[in-house]
Amino acid sequence: MKLRDWQIECIHSAISQYKSSKHFFVLATPGAGKTVMATVLAKLLYEQGDIDLVICFSPSSIVAHDFREALSEQFDAHFDGSIGALGNSFTYQALKTLDDKVWRLFEKYRVFVIFDEIHHCAGSSIKDANAWGKPIITMIKEKSTFTIALSGTPWRSDSLPIALAGYCNKSLKVKCDYIYGLKEAIADNVCRIPQVVVLDNDKIAVIEGDETRHFNSFTDLLSQSVIPYSDIVTNTSVIQQLLLHSSRKLKELRRINKKAGGLIVASSITHAWQIQRILKQFFGELAVVVTSDECNGTDVIRSYRYSQKAWIISVGMISEGTNIPRLQVCCYLSNVKTEMNYRQVLGRILRITDAPNQQAFLFIPAEPKLTEYAFRVSQDIPDGLEKVKFAQMSEDFITEALVVDENEKYTDHNITAKNIKKQRVCISDTSNELYENLDVFNDFPPYTEKFSTEKVMEIFGKFNYRELEIDGLKISESSMKKINQHSLEAF
CATH class of the missing domain: 3.40.50.300 (P-loop containing nucleotide triphosphate hydrolases)
Incomplete structure (x- = not known):
């Protein structure tokens, strides 16, 4: 599969940042191809010997299924948590019900975690975390080897901080490690x-x-x-x-x-x-x-x-x-x-x-x-x-x-x-x-x-x-x- 230019650039940025930080936050417009980018990044990290397993979290069962299929295609392996699988794909609803068998994986293996539409998970700490943000803060943030957080709309209507997101000290604006907006996607013929x-x-x-x-x-x-x-x-x-x-x-x-x-x-x-x-x-x-x-x-x-x-x-x-x-x-x-x-x-x-x-x-x-x-x-x-x-x-x-x-x-x-x-x-x-x-x-x-x-x-x-x-999205002659x-x- 041929990657789009932005996907290649984003993957290179993530690999570079992982040398000094384990977390990477991406803003990419809906429809740009975040799933493909994240699964290719996971495969590259695996081939480089940097990770052992991949776990994905997303907001709905249909998206979780799509990530499972995309990872299986990239790795030519199972991603259903069965014996021999290289990981699994869950919904955020499952975060509170995962048993110790899953959490022990973070102790024994090097785990790469993909968070799709991370804005559903709130919390800079336990004090302001929601039910989905708490396990990320208490279990995944420190114990994972690397993470990538994806969002097409990186904000919350309740103005709470997004889990794993960084914020500027003075302006309190979210800091994105990579941005690919709709105008760029239209110019690149990636989005309509x-x-x-x-x-x-x-x-x-x-x-x-x-x-x-x-x-x-x-x-x-x-x-x-x-x-x-x-x-x-x-x-x-x-x-x-x-x-x-x-x-x-x-x-x-x-x-x-x-x-x-x-x-x-x-x-x-x-x-x-x-x-x-x-x-x-x-x-x-x-x-x-x-x-x-x-x-x-x-x-x-x-x-x-x-x-x-x-x-x-x-x-x-x-x-x-x-x-x-x-x-x-x-x-x-x-x-x-x-x-x-x-x-x-x-x-x-x-x-x-x-x-x-x-x-x-x-x-x-x-x-x-x-x-x-x-x-x-x-x-x-x-x-x-x-x-x-x-x-x-x-x-x-x-x-x-x-x-x-x-x-x-x-x-x-x-x-x-x-x-x-x-x-x-x-x-x-x-x-x-x-x-x-x-x-x-x-x-x-x-x-x-x-x-x-x-x-x-x-x-x-x-x-x-x-x-x-x-303005900015007009159709040219x-x-x-x-x-x-x-x-x-x-x-």
Whole structure:
């Protein structure tokens, strides 16, 4: 396998630093190829006689499986902890349940440890460590021979320090031993250029009793704290509109590349099945659904990865580290509004393949924070997220909480319909954009959901779309000519 230039440079930097330090911290944009780089580094250290075993930790079972396969391919050996294996690959959840047999390996052998998406593990010491950071600090930090910590988003929403990360004394900014940002990856043709398309509406009314309030955009509506953002992403008309344009774009791409896939990120399990029904009912398209309800979620994702199916709908199951290179379109209907989650989801559609068309599209509602994140996506560590606080924790964290509206916190896997305030939503889309040139809609009247609540939100204006011109990530004229040329050649 031919390595990319950045991977070679990063490996050389790590080898050099290991002469004086056992830890190496890498910031590399999602989709750049961190897994390959880390496994090649492990093999090189092994061949040089510097290590005996390799152990990997990552945030999800699908990523842990991918690392296990990548290591097995590099070493031509087992990485399942069995007799004769050269190591194993675990999730971070397993850190608290590993038995003494695993920890004794650090006493007897020279162990190289790979931490994928290390930002999930907090702690500069026991005082500010979370449940996943504690074993790293107490067991692995000193007893491992070498470590490499990887992250595409090296910060935490709670501002706690990341385990194994170094920080500048004065600015408290994270110190990365190697940085490979999105702008560099695009320039090197390692990542696709993300094109972000924003949905808005110019006539919205909220009726509460005898009072009616009017709003001319989602930003205007949300700034008044009248309706929670969850009501927008679960609104049938908004879902239909985002799916309409996402579906059109994916169909365009699949005329050129029949393997191109689309990801829809839902807010909850109930929401995911709602989206699947709308996609089938109004667009005649089928979608794979993968949520924490499925006991075989990893198998479902892997099956979709190697298939030619168009759509997959996920609730937090396809995020950081999940490798499905054929994804080129993403419809973001998640309730989560953290910059970390936004960037990790965006990273799912950035991986370059050998397909003729390498466009990548993200469709989002015009929520102010999401729009701001889009404009900041070219920053490796955005302003305001670079500083940390070193404080004593009163209790363990299981993992980083995701901040949604106001002070509500939850993790992706426990969002249910009961978390969402139910409201009666009446929609009359006079723009007729939804029904344009789509005969399948002729038998369906405008969709209405009725609930016995105090408020009514009416979306009766025209839905507007605009493509964000993101500074530093614009498509050049020459690139557009190449894309157009590929399109002509495909026909």
